[in-house]
Amino acid sequence: MALTQxxxxxxxxxxxxxxQLQQAxxxxxxxxxxxxxxxENEIEQNPLLEPDEGPAEIDRPxxxxxxxxxxxxxxxxxxxxxxxxxxxxxxxxxxxxxNLDYAGDPAAWSTRGGGAAYGDDLPGLDQTLARPPTxxxxxxxxxxxxxxxxxxRLIGTHLIDLLDDAGYLTADLKPVADLLGCDLARVEATxxxxxxFDPAGIFARNLAECLRLQLQERDRFDPAMQILIEHxxxxxxxxxxxxxxxxxxxxxxxxxxxxxxxxxxxKPGLAFDKAAAEPIMPDVLLRPLAGGSWxxxxxxxxxxxxxxxxxxxxxxxxxxxxxxxxxxxxERYQSANWLVKALHQRAxxxxxxxxxxxxxxxxxxxxxxxxxxxxxxxxxxxxxxxxESTVSRVTTNKYMMTPRGIYELxxxxxxxIASASGEAHSAEAVRFRIRSLIxxxxxxxxxxxxxxxxxxxxxxxxxxxxxxxxxxxMHIPSSVQRRRDKVMQF
Numbered sequence: 345m346a347l348t349q350x351x352x353x354x355x356x357x358x359x360x361x362x363x364q365l366q367q368a369x370x371x372x373x374x375x376x377x378x379x380x381x382x383x384e385n386e387i388e389q390n391p392l393l394e395p396d397e398g399p400a401e402i403d404r405p406x407x408x409x410x411x412x413x414x415x416x417x418x419x420x421x422x423x424x425x426x427x428x429x430x431x432x433x434x435x436x437x438x439x440x441x442x443n444l445d446y447a448g449d450p451a452a453w454s455t456r457g458g459g460a461a462y463g464d465d466l467p468g469l470d471q472t473l474a475r476p477p478t479x480x481x482x483x484x485x486x487x488x489x490x491x492x493x494x495x496x497r498l499i500g501t502h503l504i505d506l507l508d509d510a511g512y513l514t515a516d517l518k519p520v521a522d523l524l525g526c527d528l529a530r531v532e533a534t535x536x537x538x539x540x541f542d543p544a545g546i547f548a549r550n551l552a553e554c555l556r557l558q559l560q561e562r563d564r565f566d567p568a569m570q571i572l573i574e575h576x577x578x579x580x581x582x583x584x585x586x587x588x589x590x591x592x593x594x595x596x597x598x599x600x601x602x603x604x605x606x607x608x609x610x611k612p613g614l615a616f617d618k619a620a621a622e623p624i625m626p627d628v629l630l631r632p633l634a635g636g637s638w639x640x641x642x643x644x645x646x647x648x649x650x651x652x653x654x655x656x657x658x659x660x661x662x663x664x665x666x667x668x669x670x671x672x673x674x675e676r677y678q679s680a681n682w683l684v685k686a687l688h689q690r691a692x693x694x695x696x697x698x699x700x701x702x703x704x705x706x707x708x709x710x711x712x713x714x715x716x717x718x719x720x721x722x723x724x725x726x727x728x729x730x731x732e733s734t735v736s737r738v739t740t741n742k743y744m745m746t747p748r749g750i751y752e753l754x755x756x757x758x759x760x761i762a763s764a765s766g767e768a769h770s771a772e773a774v775r776f777r778i779r780s781l782i783x784x785x786x787x788x789x790x791x792x793x794x795x796x797x798x799x800x801x802x803x804x805x806x807x808x809x810x811x812x813x814x815x816x817x818m819h820i821p822s823s824v825q826r827r828r829d830k831v832m833q834f
Contacts, residue, residue, distance in 0.1 A: 368686040372693065372734065375741035376627055376646040383648040383687070392657050392680045396649030479511065479616035480504055486541045491534070499524060499534045503547065511546045511613025512554070543612040551610055552576060558608045568593055572601055579605070582828045626745035628698040628753075630709070638709070640699045642691055643745075650687060652680045693730075697738045698753065700727050705756050709746055714777060716770040718760030761806055769804050775814045777804075782820055791823040 374382060387393045477485075487500045502524060506515045517535065521528040539547045544561040548554035552573050559565040559573070568591040572579065578587050579602065588598050609615070625646055631639050657677050664670040701724065707715035721739075725732045739753035760768035781795055790798075792811045799806050815822075821829070 367682070368689065369737065371686050371690045373737040373740045376625055378741075379687075379690075380646075380648055383650060383683075386683055387650070390676050390680050390683075391660075392653055392676050393683065394651050394653055396651050477616070479507070479613050482616060483507075483538075483541055483546070487538075490537065490541070495526065496530075496534050496537075499526065499531055500538055503531075503535060503538060507547070507613060509613055510611035511543070511548070512611075513547050513549050543609070543615060545609060545612040554610060554612070555605060555608055558612075559604070564604060568597070569601060569604075572598075572605070582825070624743050624750055626743045626750050627694060628742070628744040630698075630702060630744055630746045632747060638702050638706075640695065640702055642695055647691060648687065650684055652677075652684060693734070694738055694742060696728050697724060697730075697735055698744060700724050701744075701753060701756050703727075708756075709748065712748070714773050716756070716758060716773045716776075718768045718770045719757050720759075721757060761804060761810075771814075774799070774804060774806065775818060777802075778811060778814055779818055779820070782815075782826070785826070789823050789827045 371379065371382070387395060483504045484501070487497055487504070491497045491500055499520070502520060503513060506513055506520070508514055513535070517531045518528055521531045524531070535547060539557055541547070544558040545554040546557075548557055555573055556565060556570075559569055565573075571591045572587060575587065575590060578590075584595065584598060588595065591598065591601070593601070626643055627646055629639075629641050629643050633639050657673070661670070661673050661677075664673055701719075702709065704719055704723065704727075705717055707717060721732045721735045724730075725735045728735075739757070742753045743750050744753055755772075758770045758772040761771055761774050777799065778795060781790055781798060792808050792815070795811050796806060796808050799811075820826075
């Protein structure tokens with residue numbers, strides 16, 4: 345067979361992930377805080393992007409005013425080579441004729457001025473709170489009052505810097521004495537004085553010493569309590585008989601002593617250095633309507649308001665002097681428009697997924713967790729004709745405010761447990777039922793086998809090891825431990 349050269353034309357399909365598609369897919373999985381930071385960074389890098397800070401509008405220049413190069417915009421679909429469903433959710437977006445291109449839910453942007461404007465200079469609530477003193481500042485203040493000798497203050501300052509977050513001193517004192525060039529006895533004496541500081545229990549070297557310091561501060565460290573503190577492992581194992589024999593007290597006294605210990609703080613240092621709590625800001629708001637349906641809408645407070653300044657674009661594009669400048673301006677303009685479309689489609693996709701979750705889990709929303717249906721990503725993806733990976737990205741770090749509280753969207757996806765009647769049960773609903781049975785225990789403490797029998801009668805086909813796994817995950821002790829706790833009433 346002779347070898348010859350030919351020129352053939354072949355047509356093929358390939359999956360091409362353009363930078364724009366990668367950006368759109370990345371935006372899907374960002375939380376609202378990460379999205380805000382991302383958009384702010386884009387605004388800093390792109391002179392044609394700006395936040396919407398007020399009602400003032402930027403007029404779109406007439407078509408005759410814009411240069412020919414400026415008229416090109418990225419196509420919504422383009423030759424991306426991407427799967428049509430993925431391309432739709434990552435690229436497609438409405439292209440309005442007005443000058444202002446908004447990112448977010450179309451309904452949310454129909455009325456301007458609702459909610460706080462993006463880029464608002466007003467400080468947040470957490471920025472107006474007075475900062476509480478740190479643990480170190482609190483101890484240094486006491487150090488200047490209680491210790492007069494400069495050498496003791498130096499030792500005390502060094503020991504303060506060795507404390508862990510819980511307020512414990514885990515370092516050995518001998519290296520401290522060697523480092524500071526003083527006697528070990530002086531370091532120990534300084535430590536004893538520091539152990540009288542507030543909060544009680546600070547500078548302890550172990551749990552027993554921490555409890556002892558707090559009991560001494562309350563004048564409750566008698567011989568019986570001392571023996572109890574020295575035998576904390578017996579207390580942890582609920583060995584009441586052995587503790588009563590060692591402490592030489594009866595059951596009533598032992599119960600009272602245990603109650604006093606439970607009132608102590610095993611980690612006194614954690615009362616300080618607490619950051620201001622940041623509440624979860626929901627991405628989706630759900631509220632019931634009068635007719636029995638649900639209103640699902642995006643939280644406009646979390647949506648970045650981004651504008652493309654077309655007037656400035658027309659100005660700088662017309663003033664471009666060479667090809668490089670024109671290409672840069674055109675690239676920035678396309679990038680700005682693409683970001684707006686990607687943000688818009690992100691909001692639309694979140695809304696679409698949330699609405700389908702509400703439809704699938706309406707029983708939970710109306711009647712509680714026991715009516716939570718088994719649900720997987722594939723169920724939502726099939727219903728809304730999207731890829732599973734898209735649904736996974738959309739439900740990551742996104743929260744929905746419902747009449748029953750704020751839940752991450754992933755909460756609504758639970759595995760199924762078989763039922764004798766053929767209808768599967770949600771694993772979360774079964775966990776809720778297990779907890780309810782245990783919390784309702786009276787004289788009888790339910791073993792795992794007994795819980796299996798009860799659930800079997802209710803139509804839930806579940807194994808004993810699964811009951812044990814769910815119980816341990818909810819930090820519920822075994823039936824033996826619960827029975828012992830009831831006897832001792834700890």
